Amino acid sequence: MDAIDRQGLRTDPRPAQLGVDDLPVLARGCAVMGAGGGGDPLIGVLMAREAILESGPVRLVDLDDLPDDGLVMPCGLVGAPTVAIEKLERGTEGVRLAEEVRTLTGREVVAIMPFEIGGSNGLIPLTWAARLGLPYVDADGMGRAFPTMPQMTMNIAGVSSDPCIIADERLNTLVIRAASVGWTERLLRSAAAAFGGAAVAAIFLMDVATARRATVRDSVSRALRLGAAITRAESDPVGAIVAELDATVLTTGKVVEVTRETSGGFVRGSAVIEEAGTGALLRLEIQNENLAAVRDGEVRASVPDIITVLDSATGEVVVTERLRYGRRVSVIAFACDPIWRTQAGLQVAGPAAFGYDFPFAPVAPHRPGAVTEVRR
Amino acid sequence: MIAALDLRLGIDVGSTNTDAVVVDRDDRVLVKAKTPTSVDVTRGIAAAIELVIAELGDQRGRITHAMLGTTHAMNAVIERRDLRRVAVLRIGGPATRAVPPLATWPGDLRDAVVAGATVVDGGIELDGSEIAPLDLDAAARFFDALAGRTDAVAITSVFSSVSDRHELAAGELARAIFGEVPVSLSHEIGTIGLLERENATVFNAALGGLAEHVADAFGAALGTHGLDPAKYIAQNDGTLMAFEHALSYPVLTMGCGPANSLRGAARLSGADDALVADVGGTSTEIGPIVGGFPCESDEVVGVAGVRTNFRMPSLVTMPLGGGTIVGNGDGAVTLGPASVGYRLEDETLVFGGATATLTDAAVADGRIELGDHPLPRERCRLLIAALRRSDELLAEAVDRAKIARSEPLLVVVGGAGFLVPDDLAGVSEVRRPEHHEVANAIGAAIAQVGGQVERIVHPGVIGRRAALETVYEEARSRAVRAGADPDRTQIVEVEEVPLAYLTDPAVRIRVKAVGPLALT
Numbered sequence: 067m068d069a070i071d072r073q074g075l076r077t078d079p080r081p082a083q084l085g086v087d088d089l090p091v092l093a094r095g096c097a098v099m100g101a102g103g104g105g106d107p108l109i110g111v112l113m114a115r116e117a118i119l120e121s122g123p124v125r126l127v128d129l130d131d132l133p134d135d136g137l138v139m140p141c142g143l144v145g146a147p148t149v150a151i152e153k154l155e156r157g158t159e160g161v162r163l164a165e166e167v168r169t170l171t172g173r174e175v176v177a178i179m180p181f182e183i184g185g186s187n188g189l190i191p192l193t194w195a196a197r198l199g200l201p202y203v204d205a206d207g208m209g210r211a212f213p214t215m216p217q218m219t220m221n222i223a224g225v226s227s228d229p230c231i232i233a234d235e236r237l238n239t240l241v242i243r244a245a246s247v248g249w250t251e252r253l254l255r256s257a258a259a260a261f262g263g264a265a266v267a268a269i270f271l272m273d274v275a276t277a278r279r280a281t282v283r284d285s286v287s288r289a290l291r292l293g294a295a296i297t298r299a300e301s302d303p304v305g306a307i308v309a310e311l312d313a314t315v316l317t318t319g320k321v322v323e324v325t326r327e328t329s330g331g332f333v334r335g336s337a338v339i340e341e342a343g344t345g346a347l348l349r350l351e352i353q354n355e356n357l358a359a360v361r362d363g364e365v366r367a368s369v370p371d372i373i374t375v376l377d378s379a380t381g382e383v384v385v386t387e388r389l390r391y392g393r394r395v396s397v398i399a400f401a402c403d404p405i406w407r408t409q410a411g412l413q414v415a416g417p418a419a420f421g422y423d424f425p426f427a428p429v430a431p432h433r434p435g436a437v438t439e440v441r442r
Numbered sequence: 443m444i445a446a447l448d449l450r451l452g453i454d455v456g457s458t459n460t461d462a463v464v465v466d467r468d469d470r471v472l473v474k475a476k477t478p479t480s481v482d483v484t485r486g487i488a489a490a491i492e493l494v495i496a497e498l499g500d501q502r503g504r505i506t507h508a509m510l511g512t513t514h515a516m517n518a519v520i521e522r523r524d525l526r527r528v529a530v531l532r533i534g535g536p537a538t539r540a541v542p543p544l545a546t547w548p549g550d551l552r553d554a555v556v557a558g559a560t561v562v563d564g565g566i567e568l569d570g571s572e573i574a575p576l577d578l579d580a581a582a583r584f585f586d587a588l589a590g591r592t593d594a595v596a597i598t599s600v601f602s603s604v605s606d607r608h609e610l611a612a613g614e615l616a617r618a619i620f621g622e623v624p625v626s627l628s629h630e631i632g633t634i635g636l637l638e639r640e641n642a643t644v645f646n647a648a649l650g651g652l653a654e655h656v657a658d659a660f661g662a663a664l665g666t667h668g669l670d671p672a673k674y675i676a677q678n679d680g681t682l683m684a685f686e687h688a689l690s691y692p693v694l695t696m697g698c699g700p701a702n703s704l705r706g707a708a709r710l711s712g713a714d715d716a717l718v719a720d721v722g723g724t725s726t727e728i729g730p731i732v733g734g735f736p737c738e739s740d741e742v743v744g745v746a747g748v749r750t751n752f753r754m755p756s757l758v759t760m761p762l763g764g765g766t767i768v769g770n771g772d773g774a775v776t777l778g779p780a781s782v783g784y785r786l787e788d789e790t791l792v793f794g795g796a797t798a799t800l801t802d803a804a805v806a807d808g809r810i811e812l813g814d815h816p817l818p819r820e821r822c823r824l825l826i827a828a829l830r831r832s833d834e835l836l837a838e839a840v841d842r843a844k845i846a847r848s849e850p851l852l853v854v855v856g857g858a859g860f861l862v863p864d865d866l867a868g869v870s871e872v873r874r875p876e877h878h879e880v881a882n883a884i885g886a887a888i889a890q891v892g893g894q895v896e897r898i899v900h901p902g903v904i905g906r907r908a909a910l911e912t913v914y915e916e917a918r919s920r921a922v923r924a925g926a927d928p929d930r931t932q933i934v935e936v937e938e939v940p941l942a943y944l945t946d947p948a949v950r951i952r953v954k955a956v957g958p959l960a961l962t
Contacts, residue, residue, distance in 0.1 A: 109541075112545060113540045115545075116540060149941075151636065153537050153600045154538040154541055156538070156539050262573065263567070387939070391846050392841065392846075
C-alpha cells in the first residue's frame with residue numbers, strides 16, 4: 067500500500083494483508099491500547115490463527131480504498147472477557163451476523179471493522195473476516211477499549227444504533243431495534259447475559275463514506291506499529307512504547323496497594339504505585355479499565371485519554387486483574403482520538419460518564435500533523 | 443495407614459541431585475544424604491535411600507512415613523518419553539470450536555501424546571445451565587473409534603468449575619467403553635481458562651504411567667530394606683497426597699521442587715513467615731512463605747511450549763549465582779548472564795582457573811574463604827565492584843518477591859548462599875540455617891496433607907457465606923481423600939476474585955484445606 071498521506075508526510079506503510087505471523091504483533095499493540103481492560107488478546111490470536119490457517123490471510127484496507135456506498139459492519143465481542151476465555155466461540159458467529167445484516171438491509175457487507183481496537187476485540191473480528199473472505203478495515207470505533215456501546219465514535223458522529231444484531235455460538239440471533247443507543251446498550255446487556263455472559267454483536271452499520279468521518283482511522287496499523295516497536299525493542303520496551311505513542315510516563319515504581327470490589331456489575335478498585343527514588347504516590351482509579359491517575363490530590367490523567375500499566379522490565383501490559391503488590395511497573399498515558407475530547411465525546415466517555423466529579427485533565431495534546439488529525 | 447508416627451523419610455529428586463533426610467517427630471534432622479540424580483530417576487532414589495538407611499542403622503525400623511518429591515515428570519514431557527496415549531475429549535460444542543483442542547501444541551509432542559481429540563456438544567454456562575445437552579452418543583463414537591489405541595482419557599468441559607456434571611457423565615462413559623482406563627477430569631486439575639486447563643488435563647492423563655513406575659520403584663527401594671511405611675507424594679503447593687491418590691494427579695506434583703525448598707528452608711529457620719532465597723551456581727530463586735505455605739502465582743505456566751494453568755509457587759528468578767562470570771565491558775563491571783556452572787572448581791580464579799566469577803568476588807571481600815590460589819591484586823577492585831552490583835540486584839529481587847510492604851526475615855539456602863550479605867537492604871535479618879543443603883527433602887518430609895478446590899459461585903443466589911461454606915466443605919473433603927486427618931483438617935487459604943464485566947456478579951473462589959497425616 068502507499069506510504070504517503072495527503073499532506074505528503076511519510077507514514078509507516080500499512081501491510082497489504084494480515085497473516086498468522088502478524089497476529090502476536092497486533093495483539094501486543096491491542097493490549098497497550100486496551101487501557102488495562104478489553105480482555106486478553108491471546109484468545110483473539112488463537113481464534114484468528116485457526117481461521118487464517120483455513121481460509122488464508124485477510125486483506126487490510128483503508129476506507130479510502132473501498133467504494134463510497136459499500137456497507138461496513140463494525141463488530142466484536144460483548145460481555146465478560148472472563149467468559150470468553152472459558153466458553154470460547156464457535157468461530158462462525160460473525161458470519162451469522164453478516165448474513166443477518168444482508169437479510170435486514172438487502173445489502174452485502176463489503177468489509178469487517180473491529181468496533182473496539184483495545185484488548186481482544188482488536189483481533190476477534192479478524193476471525194470472521196477470514197471466514198467471510200472479506201477485508202479488515204484499518205479503523206475502529208474507539209481507538210482504545212471502553213465498556214459500553216454508546217462509547218463509540220459512530221455514536222458521536224450520529225450513526226444510528228438501529229439495527230443492532232447479537233448472536234451466540236448456537237447461532238441464536240436477536241435483532242435489537244431500539245429507540246436510542248441507551249436502550250440498545252440496555253437490551254444488548256440483557257441479551258448477552260441470557261446468552262451466557264458473552265456474545266457477539268454488530269452495531270452502527272454504515273456506508274464507507276460515513277465510516278470515513280465516523281471512525282478512528284488507522285487504528286489497526288497503529289496497533290501493528292506499536293506491537294512491532296515492542297517486538298524490536300531489546301533493552302527498553304517501555305521506552306519504545308512511549309516513543310511510538312508520544313506517551314507521558316506518569317510514574318515508574320512499584321505497586322504498593324491494591325483494593326477491589328464488585329458493584330453494579332463492574333469491578334471497581336484502586337491501586338497505589340510508589341515511585342522509585344522519590345517515593346511519590348500515584349493512585350489509579352479502576353473500573354474494569356484504568357480510568358484516572360491521581361497524584362497529590364491532582365488528576366494527572368483520566369478517561370477518555372488512555373492509561374496503561376506496563377511491566378517495567380518486559381513492557382508487557384499489566385491488566386487491572388493482575389495488579390498486585392511488588393510488581394515493578396511504569397504507568398503511561400497517551401492522548402485519545404480527538405473526537406473524545408469534544409464536548410459530545412466527553413459527555414459519553416469523560417470522567418463524569420464514569421461517575422467522577424473532576425473535569426477531564428488531558429495529557430500532552432495531539433501534535434499538529436499527527437496522523438489521525440491529518441487524515442480528518 | 444499405620445498406628446503411630448515416628449521417623450519420616452523425605453526424598454527430593456532435583457535436576458542435579460537427589461536428596462534424602464530422616465527427621466524425627468520434632469522435625470529434627472537425624473541423617474541426610476545427597477547423590478547425583480540418575481537418568482533413570484529410580485536408581486537415584488534407591489541410592490539416596492540406601493545412604494540414609496545405612497547411616498540410620500538399627501533405627502531404620504522406626505521409619506513410619508516416607509515422602510517423595512520429584513519433578514522428573516517435567517523432563518518426561520520435555521523429552522517426550524514414557525507418555526501415555528490420551529483420548530482428548532472436550533465438551534463445549536457448539537461453542538469453543540473456534541480453537542480446537544491442542545491447537546498450540548508442538549507437532550512432535552502432540553504425536554507422542556494424542557490418540558485422538560474431538561469436541562462434542564455440551565458444557566456448562568456460567569449460570570449453571572447447559573450450553574447444549576451433553577452429546578453422549580458422539581462421545582461414545584469417539585471413544586469406540588479409539589478403543590485399543592488409548593491408555594488414558596482427558597475430559598474437559600466448559601465451566602466445570604461451575605458444575606462438574608458433564609465431566610462426570612463423560613468419565614463414566616469412558617470407563618464403560620475402555621474398561622479400567624485412567625480418566626482425568628479438568629475440574630480436579632486446573633482453573634478457569636479452558637485451553638490452559640485442557641492442556642494441563644491432557645498432561646495429567648499422559649503422565650499417569652510414569653507416576654506409577656516411580657511409585658513402584660519407590661516402594662521397591664524401601665522394600666529391599668524391609669520397610670513398608672505409609673507413602674506420600676509432594677504437591678506443587680507444598681502439601682502432600684497419599685500415594686494411591688497421587689497416582690491420579692501427576693501434574694499436581696510435577697512442579698513440587700520450589701514449594702519443598704521454600705517450606706523446608708522456612709522450617710529450618712523456625713519461621714512461618716519469611717522470604718527464602720535459594721542461591722545456586724547459575725541462578726537465584728526468591729519466594730515468600732506466608733503462614734508456612736508458598737504464595738501461588740497467577741502466571742501461566744509453560745510446559746514444553748504449552749500453556750497450562752496449574753498452580754505453582756510465586757517466585758522471582760534471576761540469573762545470578764556463584765558461577766556467574768564477572769566481566770569488564772567499557773570500564774563498567776558486568777555480571778553474567780553466563781556462568782561457569784558446575785565447572786566452578788576448574789575455572790574460577792580461587793581454584794586456579796582463568797575466569798573471574800562472583801565466588802571470587804565473595805572471597806575478595808572476605809565473605810567466605812575458598813580455594814587455594816590467591817587473587818591477583820589488580821583484579822580485586824573489579825571483583826569488589828561486581829559484588830556491590832550483585833548486592834543491589836539481590837536487594838531488588840528480594841523486594842520484588844515481597845507480597846506487601848515489610849522488612850521480612852530472609853532465609854538463605856543453596857550452595858552459593860555466601861553471596862548474600864548479612865546486611866542486605868530491605869530485610870530485617872538474614873538467617874542461614876544448618877542442613878540448608880537438603881532443604882527440599884526436609885520440605886517434603888515435614889509437609890502436611892492438603893487439598894485445593896476452585897469454584898465459580900454466584901453469591902447473589904445463596905449468599906456469600908453459604909457459597910463459601912460449600913467450597914470450604916469440598917476442599918476439606920478433598921484433603922481428607924488425599925490422606926488428611928478429618929478431625930484436624932483446616933482451611934488455610936481463601937482467595938476470592940470477582941469476575942469483571944458481568945451484570946450478575948460471580949466470584950471465583952479458591953480454597954485450600956490442610957490437615958496432619960491421618961492415623962488409624
